Amino acid sequence: MNLRRIIPGWCVAALIFAEPVPAVQSRELNVDQARTLVRALLKDGWAGLPGFKIVDYPNESRLDPWFPHYHVIHALYDNPGGSATVGHYAVDLATGEVWDWVGGIRYTSPALVLAQIQLRKQIGLRRTDSEKAEKVAPWCPQGSSPELLAIGHPRI
Numbered sequence: 001m002n003l004r005r006i007i008p009g010w011c012v013a014a015l016i017f018a019e020p021v022p023a024v025q026s027r028e029l030n031v032d033q034a035r036t037l038v039r040a041l042l043k044d045g046w047a048g049l050p051g052f053k054i055v056d057y058p059n060e061s062r063l064d065p066w067f068p069h070y071h072v073i074h075a076l077y078d079n080p081g082g083s084a085t086v087g088h089y090a091v092d093l094a095t096g097e098v099w100d101w102v103g104g105i106r107y108t109s110p111a112l113v114l115a116q117i118q119l120r121k122q123i124g125l126r127r128t129d130s131e132k133a134e135k136v137a138p139w140c141p142q143g144s145s146p147e148l149l150a151i152g153h154p155r156i
Contacts, residue, residue, distance in 0.1 A: 027123050031058045034071040034091035037098055040115035041107055042075055046086055051078030069093050072101055096120055108150050 029037075035054055039047060046052065056073040071093055075086035088101035096116045098107045 028069070028093040029071075029091065029096060029119060029123060031056070031071055033096075033119050033122075034093065035073060037091055037096055037112060037115055037119065038073045038075065038089050041089070041098055041109050041112040042086065043111045044109065046075065046077075049077035049079075049086070051076075052086070053077070070099075095125065 070090040073089045076084045090099045090101045
């Protein structure tokens with residue numbers, strides 16, 4: 001048996017059939033990054049409403065059995081005599097998808113897409129991983145398909 005021929009052959013086979021190892025280990029978004037995504041979503045006009053603010057309770061999000069891997073964020077503004085709610089958002093900490101906390105709507109906007117791309121690179125999430133991500137929020141009825149909502153400008 002000629003080891004000089006066998007060893008290089010095994011090395012080549014190992015390189016051909018080996019699984020690629022990602023350079024960066026994927027991790028979840030942190031609370032500040034989740035807030036950044038909601039601000040990006042609401043950047044076009046909503047964040048300029050009088051008294052606009054984002055309110056969240058990080059510890060409550062982690063304890064909520066419906067949202068163990070989501071961070072729930074509420075956007076509010078000063079609206080005397082009317083509803084102060086802009087929306088309630090659940091950010092998937094694994095993928096950066098932004099969902100309506102109440103319904104099965106997944107949000108998008110040009111600014112949100114750019115922020116998602118940047119943050120996904122920071123956490124080491126490959127595009128194929130985010131494409132495989134849940135397409136229906138876990139709090140939506142089974143068998144439902146989510147609505148994708150491109151958010152627009154507020155009407156004042």
